[in-house]
Each structure stands twice: as C-alpha cells, then as structure tokens.
Amino acid sequence: MSQARNKVGVIIAGLLLAILMASMDNTIVATAMGTIVGEIGGLDKFVWATSAYMVAEMTGMPIFGKLSDMYGRKRFFVFGIVVFMIGSALCGMAESIIQLSLFRAIQGIGAGAMVSIAFTIMFDVVPPESRGKMTGMFGALFGLSSVAAPLLGGYITDYLHWIWIFYINLPLGLIAFILIVFFYKESAEHSKQKIDYLGCLLLVGAIICLMFAIELGGKAYAWGSSQILGLFVGFVFFSILLVFVEKRAAEPIISFRMFRIRLYTTTNLVAMLSGATFMTASMFIPIYIQGVYGGTATNAGLILLPMMVSSVVTATVGGFLMSKLPYRAILIPTLAILAIGMALLTTLTTESSRFLITIYMILVGLGIGASFSVLSSAAIHSFPAAQRGAATSTMNFNRSLGMTLGITIFGIIQSHSLTDRLTEAFGKSGGTKILADVDFNDPHVLLNPAIRQTMDGNTLNTITEGLSSSIVGTFAWSLIPAVLALSAAFIMSREKLDPNVEADGYAASH
Structure with a gap:
C-alpha cells in the first residue's frame, strides 16, 4: 500500500x-x-x-x-x-x-x-x-x-x-x-473511435477569429474596422457551423450533449463568469496601487499576495468539503463573498488606506478559491471515466475564455473611462497630449516614477483621480459576472462527491 x-x-x-x-x-x-x-x-x-x-x-x-x-x-x-x-x-x-x-x-x-x-x-x-x-x-x-x-x-x-x-x-x-x-501506469481501457476532423477545423477557426479579434481590437485596428468586424463575423460563422456539425458527429470534439446535464452546464457557467471577475481584480488592483499610491511595479504586484493566500485557503477547504456537502452548498457562500469583495472595491477612493484594500483583496481571494477546486470535480461528476477528459478540458476551456474576455472587455471599459475623464479635465488638446506621453494600455509604463516626476502637482492629482475613478467604475461593471456566477451556483443541482460510488469505479479500473 x-x-x-x-x-x-x-x-x-x-x-x-x-x-x-x-x-x-x-x-x-x-x-x-x-x-x-x-x-x-x-x-x-x-x-x-x-x-x-x-x-x-x-x-x-x-x-x-x-x-x-x-x-x-x-x-x-x-x-x-x-x-x-x-x-x-x-x-x-x-x-x-x-x-x-x-x-x-x-x-x-x-x-x-x-x-x-x-x-x-x-x-x-x-x-x-x-x-x-x-x-x-x-x-x-x-x-x-x-x-x-x-x-x-x-x-x-x-x-x-x-x-x-x-x-x-x-x-x-x-x-x-x-x-x-x-x-504513471495507465490501466483504464479506451475505445478507439473516429476522430472528428471537421469539428477540429471549425473549432480552430472559431478560436483563431475570436482571439485575434480580442487581441488586435483597439490596438492594431479600431474596433469598428473591417478587419476586426470580419474576425467577429468569422467567429460567429465558424461557431454556428461547429454546433451544427458537432450535433451530428458520432464522436464530437465538443459534445453538446454534455450540456443537457444541469450540473455540468451550471459548472461551466460559474467557471466562465467567476474567471472574468477574478482576472479583473487581479489586473487592476496592482495598477491602482502603482498609479494612485505611486508604488513601484514590484510593490503593486505584492498587493496580490493576500488574495493568493486566501484563495489557497478556500480552495483547500472546498476540496475537503466536497464529500460532505453538495457542490452548490460550497460555491454559493464563497461566490457571495466574491461579489461582496468586488462590491467593496467599488467604494475605493484616493484616500482609501492600503490596509482597507488588503482586506478587500482577501475577501476576493476567499470568494474565488473554492471554484478552483470544486468546479473540476463537479465538471466530471456525471460522466464515466471514458468521458472525463472531454468534460474537464471543456470546462477549463470555458474558464480560460471567461478570463480572456474579462481582461479584454473590462480593459476596454477602463481605458475609455480614463480617456474620457482626462479629456474632460484637460480639454481635448491637453488630454491628447497627456495620453500621448503616457501609454495607459501598459500598466508597467503607466505613471512610473520617472513620468510622475515630470508632472506638476495639479496634473498628477487630476490623473490620479481619473485613474482611480475609472478603475473603481470598472470594478462596478465586473459585479455583473460576479452576480451571474452566484446565480448560476443557485441553480446547480444538489450532487456531491460520493466516495463510495467513486470507489467502485476506482477499484474496477485498478
């Protein structure tokens, strides 16, 4: 043994x-x-x-x-x-x-x-x-x-x-x-089936169109440009074809039949929506510390440590409780804490203390941690061993997609909000000059000490206020996926990890 x-x-x-x-x-x-x-x-x-x-x-x-x-x-x-x-x-x-x-x-x-x-x-x-x-x-x-x-x-x-x-x-x-x-001595039997080549090609096409539209939009090309609109149209086109083909494939790469199971569908929703919320906090809190408080990039990154530690706590506790409580009973209170933490972040001002921000980040970490452990188990709960790879990978795909979309969408919201506030404060020409001198799309260049020293006090205060309010406003928008993730947890079915049932399958494969 x-x-x-x-x-x-x-x-x-x-x-x-x-x-x-x-x-x-x-x-x-x-x-x-x-x-x-x-x-x-x-x-x-x-x-x-x-x-x-x-x-x-x-x-x-x-x-x-x-x-x-x-x-x-x-x-x-x-x-x-x-x-x-x-x-x-x-x-x-x-x-x-x-x-x-x-x-x-x-x-x-x-x-x-x-x-x-x-x-x-x-x-x-x-x-x-x-x-x-x-x-x-x-x-x-x-x-x-x-x-x-x-x-x-x-x-x-x-x-x-x-x-x-x-x-x-x-x-x-x-x-x-x-x-x-x-x-690793693999003992489970696997049935060799026909590979869904057409589904693979359509999936690749859809993801390429979506990811390049997200990455290039607002950077290399304007969001309303023919290139970006064409990529989004391509994503929609390939996605519709993918759904059509996968529903008829004998062994689809993405089995939409899995989404007929309530637990699996809600698990994927929680993964995508909570991922978007989590990445918003992870991305903008360091920028807030560096831009509003004038900290270094390293100090700004270190502010994430309390969130990291607290997420480990609930990830571990969530894993321990899975055999004792339904998945939803673990996710509902923790996702509620996530929503509360994000709501508290919307109350930040330039006068808020670092201690207060740390408390809010701990709440965000406590809120997201359980999802990292519980969702992986919930995703495969309804499937035999021969389908677990597809179930887990699809859930991880949706979590990554949610994180990517969160970074992009909320990044656009914050960038536009900051531009509008600076333009309003400095006038069109003044705002344009400020934005030309500082690349607000790069958090490691944004308000670095050398640039801050070249600004007079009024200009620096105005930019600091604008940055603070634009990030706080973005946190308010990120409450939407946080609340939706909590709502998805409420409609999850009441399954929990059953060691006795799992033990039978484990013994059979070993």
Whole structure:
C-alpha cells in the first residue's frame, strides 16, 4: 500500500509541475514583453506573441481532452510536455518577434494538452477519499500561478535575462516527463473511435477569429474596422457551423450533449463568469496601487499576495468539503463573498488606506478559491471515466475564455473611462497630449516614477483621480459576472462527491 501511495505522490508531483508551467507561461511573458521587444524588435507585432500562445492552448484543450478519452491519457500528456519543452527552448533562441510568435504557438499546443489532461489523470490515480484534498491542491496552484507569474516574470527579467522565462521550463519539464513516464501506469481501457476532423477545423477557426479579434481590437485596428468586424463575423460563422456539425458527429470534439446535464452546464457557467471577475481584480488592483499610491511595479504586484493566500485557503477547504456537502452548498457562500469583495472595491477612493484594500483583496481571494477546486470535480461528476477528459478540458476551456474576455472587455471599459475623464479635465488638446506621453494600455509604463516626476502637482492629482475613478467604475461593471456566477451556483443541482460510488469505479479500473 505504501509503495502504491508513493507512486501516486510522485505522479501528482509531475502533474503539478506541468500545470504550473502551462498556467504561468501566458502571464509570465507579459511582464517581460517590453524588455523582449526592446532587444529583438517588433513593437508593432508583439501582440502576436501573446495571441499565438492563447489561441493554440485554448484550441488544444477540448481536442486533446477528447483524444485522451479515445486513446489514453498518458501518451497525449507526455506529448504535451515534450512539445512545451521544445517550444520553450525555441522561444529562448528567437531572434525576431515573428519567430517568437511561432515558437509561442508551439508552446501553446503543449500547454493545451497538459492542462486538459492533468486533472483527469489525477482523478484516475487518486483514491476517492483523497480526491477532495488533491483537487484543492490542484485548484490552489492554478489560482496561485495566475497571479504569481507576473511577479516571477518581472524578477527574472530584472535580475537574470528574459530568455530564462522560457529556459526555466526545461528542467521543470524534464522532471515532470520522468515522473509521468516512469510512474504513471495507465490501466483504464479506451475505445478507439473516429476522430472528428471537421469539428477540429471549425473549432480552430472559431478560436483563431475570436482571439485575434480580442487581441488586435483597439490596438492594431479600431474596433469598428473591417478587419476586426470580419474576425467577429468569422467567429460567429465558424461557431454556428461547429454546433451544427458537432450535433451530428458520432464522436464530437465538443459534445453538446454534455450540456443537457444541469450540473455540468451550471459548472461551466460559474467557471466562465467567476474567471472574468477574478482576472479583473487581479489586473487592476496592482495598477491602482502603482498609479494612485505611486508604488513601484514590484510593490503593486505584492498587493496580490493576500488574495493568493486566501484563495489557497478556500480552495483547500472546498476540496475537503466536497464529500460532505453538495457542490452548490460550497460555491454559493464563497461566490457571495466574491461579489461582496468586488462590491467593496467599488467604494475605493484616493484616500482609501492600503490596509482597507488588503482586506478587500482577501475577501476576493476567499470568494474565488473554492471554484478552483470544486468546479473540476463537479465538471466530471456525471460522466464515466471514458468521458472525463472531454468534460474537464471543456470546462477549463470555458474558464480560460471567461478570463480572456474579462481582461479584454473590462480593459476596454477602463481605458475609455480614463480617456474620457482626462479629456474632460484637460480639454481635448491637453488630454491628447497627456495620453500621448503616457501609454495607459501598459500598466508597467503607466505613471512610473520617472513620468510622475515630470508632472506638476495639479496634473498628477487630476490623473490620479481619473485613474482611480475609472478603475473603481470598472470594478462596478465586473459585479455583473460576479452576480451571474452566484446565480448560476443557485441553480446547480444538489450532487456531491460520493466516495463510495467513486470507489467502485476506482477499484474496477485498478
């Protein structure tokens, strides 16, 4: 028994390493992008380096999840590790932004495989009585990585070199590869079925159109330009075709039949909506600290630590309670805390204390933490082992989509609000000049100490007030997905993790 337990522990370590690499690699690069562009050029194309990774990862999630159900988890998870390592090595050797973007796409393919399969492998190898604890650990790591990555990225870029943001994945990936290859013995049977190639192509087309529209809109092209409108039209067109094709496919990549189950549908809704709310707080609180209080970028990032720690608490507690309470009974109070935390953030002013902000961030962390652990278990609750890969990967896809849409939509709201307030305060010409001098789309350039010193007191106070009110107004808008996520939790069915039922399936596969 101890030997088997030790093997499970080793496998879990490999899975956690893989999740850490994949979930961190998107935001960790954003911090270093200014330095990267300064060295290899491509300021007009740097957005592609982010878009390529996100498109490849999000497209790969449901595809690899389904393939793992059909042909086995191990081969595709190991494939993901290898491809991610190859992409990381190539990124560190990139000599142009075009090369970096292509290599980031390779990374994204590997990340899509790892993220979509890791949770499913965990449920395959962990005994039912330990799954709550393990799910809490996985969920906490997922949440931690999303806010810790910018801090790590900034540190590596400042004190080492940006290439180590990518090269650090090589030893971590090698360890994960060894642990999974030598210790994960897959025992479940998998039925080989026909691959839905048309569904794959349509999914890729829809995601490419949506992600590039989101990434390029308001940056490379105006939101009302023919390019961006064309991308949105392409997304709608491919999405309609995808639904039509998948409903008739024998083995669809995304099975819309799964959404007939109430628990699964509401789980995906909660994941998408809470993800959008969480990323809004994670993105704008550091900017608030740096812009309103004049803190450094590092200090601004550190303000997220209380939220990180509190999210670990509820992620762990949520995992522990899953076998004792229905999923909805855990999510309703925690999502209510999330909504309360976001509501309190709308009361911030330039006079608010750092202590008060810290309290509000702790509430946000407590509110989001349980979703990281509970939703993964709720997503697979209604499905046999042969469908868990597709169920988990689709839920992770929707969570990532919600985070991406949240960053984009609320970023647009805040940017327009700030522009309007500065234009009103300084007049059209004055506001234009201020905006030309400061890039408000870059939080690491926004009101940095050097720029602040060039401004007179009245100008600085006006910009500070405008920044504060624009961010607080954005928090008010983010209450909408927070309340909708809470509403979705209320209409969840009342299932809970049943160790006895799970134990039967676990014993049968082992």
